[in-house]
Amino acid sequence: MSTPQSDIDKRKQISVRGIAQVETVTTIKKAFNRHLHYTLVKDRNVSTPRDYYFALAYCVKDNLVSRWIRTQQYYYEKDPKRVYYLSLEYYMGRSLQNTMINLGIQSACDEAMYQLGLDIEELEELEDDAGLGNGGLGRLAACFLDSMATLGLAAYGYGIRYEYGIFAQKIKNGEQVEEPDDWLRFGNPWEKARPEYMLPVNFYGHVENTPQGKKWVNTQVVFAMPYDNPIPGFGNNVVNTLRLWSAKSPIEFNLKFFNDGDYIQAVLDRNLAENISRVLYPNDNIFEGKELRLKQEYFMCAATLQDIIRRFKSSKFGSRDVVRTSFDMFPNKVAIQLNDTHPSLAIPELMRILLDVEGLSWEKSWDIVVNTCAYTNHTVLPEALERWPCSLLENILPRHMEIIYHINFLHLEAVRQKYPGDFDRLRRMSLIEEEGDKRVNMAHLAIVGSHAVNGVAAIHSEIIKKAVFKDFYELSPEKFQNKTNGITPRRWLLLCNPSLADLIAEKIGEDWVVHLDQLQLLKQWSQDPGFQRAVQKVKQENKLKLSQLLEKEYNIKINPSSLFDIQVKRIHEYKRQLLNCLHIITLYNRIKKDPNANITPRTIMIGGKAAPGYYVAKKIIKLICSVASVVNNDPIVGDKLKVIFLENYRVTLAERIIPAADLSEQISTAGTEASGTGNMKFMLNGALTIGTLDGANVEMAEEMGSDNIFIFGMTVDDVEALQNRGYNAYDYYNRNPEIRQCVDQIQNGYFSPNNPDEFKDIADILLKYDRFYLLADYEAYIECQDKVSSIYQDQTKWVEMAINNIASSGKFSSDRTIEEYAKDIWGVEPSWEKLPAPHEPREEDETPAIK
Known part of the structure; x- marks a missing residue:
């Protein structure tokens, strides 16, 4: 049995992934010291290991920033169709090592830390996981972001910046005890707050009929503050954005507080609005109809759609003026993917904006919504499907409830025309469940309001068509597709199992990292005693x-x-x-x-x-x-x-x-x-x-x-x-x-x-x-x-x-999954081309970046 290698032995081995360049190591050491001094305001005498982690993280982020700005400039100039991935969960884990690998600077950082007398692995251990997800659905979203950047798609992740992620589990006397996950306690070096782009989100109020149409009035406003997180592609100089919203209370007070004279209480009550982004709901495959959860879902959708529309309207000519006024091109420039039903309020919210704010007709608005949105189903368990009480929606989102009723009316008309007299089918297919408390079936809303509906494995997609959504499949078979899930080979092999990655690279080169199907070349050595021993040795270590x-x-x-x-x-x-x-x-x-x-x-x-x-x-x-x-x-x-x-x-x-x-x-x-x-x-x-x-x-x-x-x-x-x-x-x-x-x-x-x-x-x-x-x-x-x-x-x-x-695992790369989404659902083409590096000249002159 092989013994674990000492650090010195490890350093003697030169990874097949390249030797650190001397000038790069020197630059990193300088940047590290600069951040320790100027950003963290420490010297070596009082610095803690955590300070060293932050200095390294800022140093790595420096390498990201110019690529990040350049990527966004590039999208602004080229004006490609943009993909928006909406998810209430992103289970990201740690970012430091993944970023170094995708930027190709891991060995240089390792060497720089070694020369400074630090162990990079010890520093990596100090990073808190970004646990903004429960399990599979949230981790899938994280893998998808990695693949979208690696495939050069103009893609944006949108979600919520929970102050507390998935709870930390302690086992005491054999029982699970939950502890809050205060992951932001020491700050997050990767995010950039954007208070200048804060957006209002409305709740409650009522709907008035005016000569100009419906108006949603007397609402309570909460602001959504964006925090941007860089998502680097692998070795292609592309850096996309994950934008997470945080709830902020409006500055103005409710005037009645001043009549009561209770100024202190008024300030304290600001917390109530900010609770919206306080904590991730820790339920996986169980629906819990809590008011706060509904507010989270709408908060994310409302802020995101304002952002999407602003970006759609912005011209590409270096001016912030609203240039696009026609929405005809919207589905050709925007694709919205709903990760399960949690963001399905995006459908009535986009309808509300097009009808009430932009003044489009119902037919035109509905056409735009359906051609823009697509829905991924993640579960067949009945207890997991979201069904919101109509009374709750009517109270919190009165205009949206009206819109949902009208969507349902027109949908049932279409069903009635195709299946006259089939009342049981109408009952089964209604967006509103009438038994007991009236509820909105969010999966039905998502299917009706989308042009594509997909399951996440072949057998699951079949079950959806034959059982769970059988009626909807019979009505619109062309909507239903399968997109088998995948995982990113960057994190799940290159990062977590470097010895195996090196072994594979020695045999078949390094292209497999972005073309995982090349792993099939290894089959020829499956019975080779030398290769078998090497694989065994890696596993044993x-x-x-x-x-x-x-x-x-x-x-x-x-x-x-x-x-x-x-x-x-x-x-x-x-x-x-x-x-x-x-x-x-x-x-x-x-x-x-x-x-x-x-x-x-x-x-x-x-x-x-x-x-x-x-x-x-x-x-x-x-x-x-x-x-x-x-x-x-x-x-x-x-x-x-x-x-x-x-x-x-x-x-x-x-x-x-x-x-x-x-x-x-x-x-x-x-x-x-x-x-x-x-x-x-x-x-x-x-x-x-x-x-x-x-x-x-x-x-x-x-x-x-x-x-x-x-x-x-x-x-x-x-x-x-x-x-x-x-x-x-x-x-x-x-x-x-x-x-x-x-x-x-x-x-x-x-x-x-x-x-x-x-x-x-x-x-x-x-x-x-x-x-x-x-x-x-x-x-x-x-x-x-x-x-x-x-x-x-x-x-x-x-x-x-x-x-x-x-x-045989090539098929299960999230790169393959994303390529299929891009071609079959979003109508965009993946690209394996590299953008020029920050120090290389660009084709055109610099133009201002746009968010």
Whole structure:
């Protein structure tokens, strides 16, 4: 087994990605000292490690700024069609290392810090994750931004600058405790506030009919202050913008305060307006109809659309005067992508602006809206779909509610014409659900108001057409498309697994970083003993590194040659962490029964956050921790089996875990996971997948061949058949003694001796209320896991499969996904051309930058 390299050994190796230029290193050292002195106002005697991190971050940002300004000037002159990606979540993680890699200055910065007696890795550790997302949807948005910049698209991300991101998870006595994520505590070196471009957003009030049309009056105003974050493309000198809005209270007071004389209270109440951008809602795949959340959604849409229209109207001739007055060209110059239904209020808001402010007719306005907007669906779970009460909308956004009613009226007219007399279809397709409290179905609004609707994996897009939105597909089949998700290879290989990236580059050059399909060239070496050994060595080093980190963190001795079996994702019943837990208990029981049996040693790691109000998910965490505590402290088990619950799973932890994984668990009930992207990250880093035929697993199996992946369990059709037959968990419980033993141990307090009833609810769910059919898939899962164990003992076979996984992951680059969105939905062409670097002359004279 290889030992980890010392820093000196690492420095002796020259990365294939280039040696630092001497003049660059000198420039960086000068800039570093200048920022320490002038920006941070410190000298070496009083500087803290965090000051050094900030000095380096500012130094790297210096390299971004001229590229950033130049890119925006270039768009201003060329006036291309612009793409606007609207998302309530961006799970960015850290920016320092990613920026250095994309600008090609990592080795120079590393060398400069080394010469200054600093360790760049220690400085990188001081950056807080930008955790402005819950999980997959937010991380996808971050990968998409990276790809849009790398493909040279004139693209802008728009979202909210939450003061508090996704909570930090602490595990205390086996239970999740949430702590606020005060990520801006020390400031954010990457963002640039733009108070001069602050915009008003209206709430409440009422609608008046005037001779000039409808007027929304007596509103309460909140201001949206933009903060711009640079998004560098890889090696192409393009820097796009992620603009995040922060809520600011208006300066003027409500005059009644002065009548009351309560000036102090008036100042304190300013906080109420600013609460809109205070905190990210920590719910993934669960809809919670809270007023503040609705305000967040509208706040983002209203501010963004004002910005989009201002930019559309601005001429390209160096003048800020409004030049474009006709909106005929709007859909040819603007594409708006709605990341799930959270930004779907953009549809009635754009209608309101075109009708009430710009004075267009309804027909013209609707035509513009539909041809501009497109909607991505991310989930088929009914409890995740947004349905806002009409009473809430009428109160907060009265004009929008009127517009939605009229959209619905015209939509139902169209349905009635095509399907006369089919009243049940009208009920199903209405944007307004009439049962109980009247509600607006936001997915229906998004479909009707968009020219394209896409799912995020082939199987998911089929389910949308055949089940969830079947009626809408029958009405407008031309709208529906598939765009299988992807991940950025910059962060998820180059940054997080540099040794593997170097190994690949030695074999096939470096073009794969932007053309990931070139990885298929590696297939020719899948059986080459030399290449197999090299891949194994990289994996072993990554595992050793992770083992040391975990031993320090959790005080558990880990066997680095054991199989690292990992499931990291949000804790949710449909993702079936509980099935994984049943496997752990089964392995434990087998070892206890026959301690001398030939067992493949495993270290099983499970990580992820549960929504704070999701009782069952939190119970599952507690069960995993309780099982871990029994397993890890049983001398009979020894190092054959170790279980770790990974605390506070986030982007930065994923970058450590994924390169060290042997086995990736993607075990959702078939038909529930829209796509998954963690599955792709593991595959790219040479882990093998055990999974159901769900989400993108289906396409992964197609790409690599079914002999390179461990597929088990029911298919979507099997699940449907089981539903129709009626699922009775007791059938499986009574038939299989291993299941019975596991469930009984959970039920009778084997893992909670101090509180025997602790996990009764979980046993009840498994036996009585299980919507995700764990026991139906248990036997197939255990059998498949046995197959995994036996193949792991044949390391030659295992590493061959791992190489085939890496070589087959080209399709799952977010560059491919974005290229498809660009061509099929947005009507723009990607470009792999480089913009001139800041020190190179430009084709034309300088013109003023425009935001």
